[in-house]
Amino acid sequence: MQDATSTLKEDLLQRLSSRLGALVACALMGCGTPETTDGATPPASQRAGLDTPVNVTLNKPATASVSQDPFRPEYAVDGDITNDDSRWCPGIYNPTRLLDIDLQGTFDLVRMELYTGYRDIRPIKSYELLYDDGTGWKPLPGASQTNNTSIAVSTTFPQSVTAKKVRFSCTDTLADNCRVKELWIFGTPHEGQVNIPPVVNAGPDRSLTLPVTSVSLAGSATDADGVVSSLLWTQVSGPVATLASTTTATLSVAGLSVGTSVFRLTATDDAGASSFDDVSVTVAPVPDVLTNVALNKPAVAGTSSASYPAPLAVDGSLTTRWESAYAFMTHNSLDVDLQGPHEVSSAELHMSVSASSAFAMPAFELQAWDGGCWKTIPGTVVEGNPLTTTLRTLTFTAPVITDKVRVVCKDKPYCRLRELKLMGKPSTVTPTGPTTCAAGQQTVVRNLRYDYALFLPAQYNDDRTTTWPVILSLHGVGGSTLTTDRTAVHSNPEGLARQFSSASFRAAMKAIVISPNQRMPFTNSGDGWFNNASVLALLNDVKRDYRIDLDRVYLTGLSGGANNGFEMLLASTAEFAAFVPIAITHNFVTNPNLCSLKTLPIWAFQGGLDEPSRATGIKTQLDTACGAGPSAMRDVTVYPGAGHSGATWDTAYATLPLYDWLLQQRISQRP
Incomplete structure (x- = not known):
């Protein structure tokens, strides 16, 4: 029968009073907040005051049907009744709330002590105790209660039972939490039992x-x-x-x-x-200290105001700044050379002309050089930044390892950056292996000079060291290569870009192809004439943005684009290894600088109905009027019956032997 005397209760409450007396009782639905304690845990045998029987549940394996973290089942048998954090709680609204203890042997059980509740309140009212002797669970005689009011209960069983496991089942209402501080069950080894290891x-x-x-x-x-x-x-x-x-x-x-x-x-x-x-x-290891790895590193920009050059964005001063040169140019950029691989985790951008001014960049992102192209750093794309928000701290989704970082200012207003801080550390790891650029297909690239369609050869990503020839292709006055909103390559682009709709052509092309679009974004306005200085500036951008073989840079154009090509080359041939003009419309035969092209490899194409003499006359002049010996210009290919149309330029650009010849030409081989 149950023996829960007032003397035992008083004794147990006195043992807890040093920790519980100062606490105010409150109605808590959860298990309460864990607290720090320095209290010692008395051994169970010492607590019971008995040498034998002993507490056979102490530190035995305990499992539960459900537990509320961090109140784990093993806390109910760790011998600690002074630390209120040391208890098992199953949480509320769990219909099955079982605590099982494996005695790791067979014992004759004679009595129990049960400590429940939170601090000195909220005892478990209704519970059952069961035991398993190897044949299944059975009620432990005299051990269950339905109207308990004490946080400390001692029960001597009417008769001893032989058990291998013990189960405590909380049967309180589901809205109540069952808090078991300790379940001590006392007994002796069953007769004939082997020694139990510690x-x-x-x-x-x-x-x-x-x-x-x-x-x-x-x-x-x-x-x-x-x-x-x-x-x-x-x-x-x-x-x-x-x-x-x-x-x-x-x-x-x-x-x-x-x-x-x-x-x-x-x-x-x-x-x-x-x-x-x-x-x-x-x-x-000692945590790495992150520093501003951009400080005083070399910096260049797409354009810069003469008074506010790019290096001022990384000089450590908030009173100086980089500012772009033209307000109408979108997608200006600032590149910082970290001079070696660094692991960069975040960026801090101080924008506008001062912290309190309203000239912040409204849209921008950060990019990292990945060995073959620039890739957007996840977590750094900003759209709709208020003009008054002059400081933005960007934490990368994951650290990036790179040796160059770019800030891209995407909207029209001036780009103003007082300071760019890149928080990181030197990296002992140098990225190796394939790159992840968009290769084997045409993609759209935004650029402050001209947006363009980009083609990278399918093998471009295979390694990080191979450089590739580049072909700069200019469309005609009436043509375009991109959609008006600059989100995709035009479905029917003009010029070399059109050939990439063919899978076999894409597979055969072993050069980077840049096809600029000379149309104003969103309005598709403009006369289609390229600005030669801007085209050459775009070429310099391309040399920074991809792995370019600087000895194999080629120029081609059709109609007005071919005219632009001649104009650029008549000023200087130093940038290009060869030129492919198609369907020119201007007469360059009488140009006083024509002889400067005598050593430049040229292969011209012209329609038979499109005044082929404009091209053949150049060949004749270079061969006969520009010094001894033939020129480097090939015989002009004339398409009989073709006019000033795709019948000329589409046919020419589809000619694969053209590229076999073109990609053999080198700047270093010219006289």
């Missing part, structure tokens, strides 16, 4: 960070049917450390280094049975 706990795993290199590990061991006669700590694995006090419960470890070390506590009882438990100690 239960060992080496303590929780530990984590350290250098410069800390030492730690104390507190273990424990109990023996249900005897006493622990010896303890021994050893190191199992990991960097070798220095151990002290190896035969006590508390081990002192010194000389730890970076890595994970495993230590083992072995306990032996008075009958010679042993068991062990392992604990790991992980030592992390």
Whole structure:
């Protein structure tokens, strides 16, 4: 029968009063907030005041049907009734609330002590105790209650029962939480039972960070049917450390280094049975200190005001700034050379002319050089930034390893950047292997000179060192290569860009192809005439943005684009290895600088109905009027019956032998 006397209750409450007396009782639906405690945990046998029977649930494996973190089932059998954090809670509204304890042997059970509640309130009102002797669960005689009001209950069973496992079942209403601080069940080993090995706990795993290199590990061991006669700590694995006090419960470890070390506590009882438990100690290196890796590094920009050059954006001063040269140019950019690989985690952009002014960039993003092209850094795309928000801190979705970072200012107003800070550290890892650029297809690239259709050969990503020839292709006055909103390549682009609709042509092309679009965005306005200085500036941008073989840079154009090509080359041929003009409309034969093209490889194409003499006359003039010997210009290819139309330029651009010849030409081979 139950023996829950007032004397026991008073005794138990006195033992808890030092911790509970100052606390104000409150109605808590949850398990309460964990608190820090320095209270010691008395051994169960000491608490019970008995040598035998002993608490056979102490530190035995405990499991639960459900648990509310961090109140785990093992806390209900750890022997600690003074620390209110040490309890099992299943949480509310769980219909099945079971706590099972494996006794790890067979015992004759005679009585129990149950400690429940939160601090000194909210005892469990209704519960059942069951036992399993190996044949299934049965009620433990006299141990269940339906109207309990005490946080401490002691029950002596009407008769002893033989059990291997014990189960506590909370039957309170679902809206109540069941809080079990300790479940102690006392008994003796069943007659004829073999010696039970000790239960060992080496303590929780530990984590350290250098410069800390030492730690104390507190273990424990109990023996249900005897006493622990010896303890021994050893190191199992990991960097070798220095151990002290190896035969006590508390081990002192010194000389730890970076890595994970495993230590083992072995306990032996008075009958010679042993068991062990392992604990790991992980030592992390000193955290890296992130610094502004952009400070005073080389910086260049697409355009810069003469008074506010690019280096002023990384000079460490908020009173200076970089400012773009033209307000109407979108997609201006600032490039910072980090001078070696760095791992960059975040960026800080100080914009406008001062912190309180209203000239911040409304739309921008950061890009990183990945070895073959510029890639947007995840977490850095900003749209709709208020003009008054002059400071933006951008934390990258993940750190990037790169040696160059670009800020792209995407809207029309002036780009003003007082300071760009890139927080990172030098990287010991240099990116290797394939790149991830959009290769084998045409894509749209926004640029402050001209937006363009880009083609990278299918093999471009294979490595990070191979350089590739580049073909700059100019459409005619009436043509275009991109849609009016600049989001896609035109479905029927003019010029070389049209050929990339063919899979076989894409596979055959072994050069980078840049096809600028000379039309105003969104309105498609403009006469289609390219500005030669802007085209050459675009070429310089391309040389920075891709892996270009500077000895194999080629120019082609049709109609007005071919005229632009001649005009650029008559001024200087130094930038290009060869020229392919198609369907020119101007007469360059009488140009006083024509002879400067004598050594430039040229292959011209003209329709038979489109005044082919404009092209053949250039060939004749270069061969006969520009010094001894033939020129480097090939015979003009004339298409009989073709006029000033795609019958000429589409046919020419589809001629694969053209590219076999073109890609053999080199600037270094010209006289």
